[in-house]
Amino acid sequence: MNSVFSNKTAITIFVLPTLLIFCGIVLVPIFVSSYYSLLDWNGVGKGTFVGLNNYAEMFNDPRVLNSIKNSLLFAAASIFIQLPLSLLLALILASNVKGEGFYRTVYFIPVLISTVVIAQLWSKIYNADYGLLNSLLESIGLSHLAQDWLGQKHTALVASFIPTLWQYVGYHMLLMYAGAKSISNDIIEAAKIDGASRIRTVFSITLPLMRPILKVCLIFSVIGAFKVFDLIYVLTNGGPFFTTEVPSTLMYTTIFDTYRYGYGSAISVFIILECLVFTVIINKYFKTE
């Protein structure tokens, strides 16, 4: 086996196909998009080279700034609500509770369902006329709280965060659960013998040993928040009045509804940069040995 791994030809043969496909469908389009982002182009015909004008316009466009603000809020909600929730569930699940397999499956189901289906499901839950949420509020005597959740400026953003947070709780839970489970029982038992309580074990043993997996979850959930598209597109399409708009939905509208391929490409390049910068930051401040 070692001879295979040290053989450069073998490595090339095995890696090349994947590398080529990866370049073709990931790297090349990124560079092409970066080139388009320097054009004033309607998608057909000839584009005019405008240099960095699209980027300059982006940072003066209140709609873009608002969408960036929303994606940052979204990332914050993922970090401070979704991940702690996943961690809590993972730790409970990993502590040999009854029906471990059952709960693991149940929490993972939303991850398997297509996001579009989930968005449809939640838009029915939120529906102002026949929605489950309003009916629930009415049945417990809180009918004054019933409202058009996705149609109002002050509720739409929070209402569209909840389904995504909910959808991926199971995913992060499973990663963390695997991390917690992989900690050797000997260490836990040694802590027990030393007289550590369960809480103390979690903070002194489990969490520090889960650092690598926690970092992965953090990166995934931040990048996921920056890239979110399908759920917002189906739930609100960025509305009402751009309150739920994120860079990816704005990119879509700009390219396909207003025919501004250049400007839309600039937004897409921004999304890539945003994800890269945050990945680097997280890696830097969350070092693992």
Add this chain to the structure above:
Amino acid sequence: MKALLKNTMVIILALGLTGSITACSSGSSEATQQEGSGSIKLTLWDQSVGNTDPSAKLLPQIIEKWNSEHPDIQVERTGTTGEQYKTKIKTSIAAGEAPDIFYGMGGGSFMQPYIKSGNVLEITSYLKNDIKAKMAPGMSEAIETDGKIYTLPVYTHIANLYVNTELFDKAGAKIPTTYSELLDAVEKLKTAGITPALIGEKDRWPGMYWYDIIAMRQAGNAAVLEAFKDSAKWDSPDFVAAATKMQQLAKAGAFNSSMFSMSYDEMLGAFNAGKGAMMFQANWVNAGIEDPSSAVKGKVKVIPFPIFEDGKGKNTEIFGGAVDGFYVSSNTKHPKEAVEFLMYLSEQLGTKGFLAGAGLPSWNTDGLDTSGLSTLDQSSANIMKTATSFIAWWDNILPADSAEAHKNLIAQLLAGDITPEEFCKQMAQLKPTELSL
């Protein structure tokens, strides 16, 4: 190399974006494939796939008939639902991979960039006078762009007010013919606990229909056409008055409180379930209202939008008249055969579709048996006969980015976020139309 890069990028964009969206409704796209031994294969893309869309049933029949009569020219059809269709066709034209024949939205800003950049085949020289003679009056002029012809008409669509007579009777309201009667009806319906009118403003164009007809009734079609060419004219007393009326209706509670989260499809569903008394839409909703599954079948009347006591518009000035049709790609390898099929398809679908209630005819219908048409279709056709002028959908007339701005401004107006004066000031900033009206 550059073309390859461009193709790769565009295909990926299309796959990545549309792939996740098309999954949203079951049966949203279906394809009919015709196997044939013919030497020439033509591809056709359209957006008629809805369950209650009569064209969705007719298209396969027409193509099957053509294929059996022309063994050497076989047509293969792919249907995709509305919003996704737009993305799909835009992407494939940009990639230079458009099908031979495709459906295009009414001559306005949707097709304009493709006509300008030479992606659409000019068919003027293929058309003989006999085909023009088969069209309804005015149609051969309506499809011309700067004296050239790129498409043949299929249907015409016009927008009118749909009223649920049962709910009006229940509320003791009179079917409105003037603005003050409209306000009166809104109040009576509200008192009776009925939603007066439905707007699916999540998609933003249903709300645009309301403002556009109100502006046309207030200022008259001639003034609107002037303003399309010179945007500064949007900021004039007539349009301020129109915006004021629109906001007044919204404040009076004329529209469903859930409008900003309701999509166009949900709006149709709600109206067909009897959940709202009025809807301002084009006659493509007729088939759904008359469908056996509809709760309001036979209870709905279609009327011209009320006139305004202080307005310059008349009720013979019509919102609509847009001519939708199929286009031939300039990349096609068989232009002659494609145009031949285009002529066959347009006339067949235009006349048969009219009889099936898909839209008003763009073709001469003398001698056709129209007794099977629904009351809604007949009254729509009668309203169209009274027309003295037409203005098509404004988002098709304005350039694409101005159209987006127009729709967004109307949403803000509906929500009471901007005053009518501010609305008109911002309308005056829009780009003028690129079409020769």
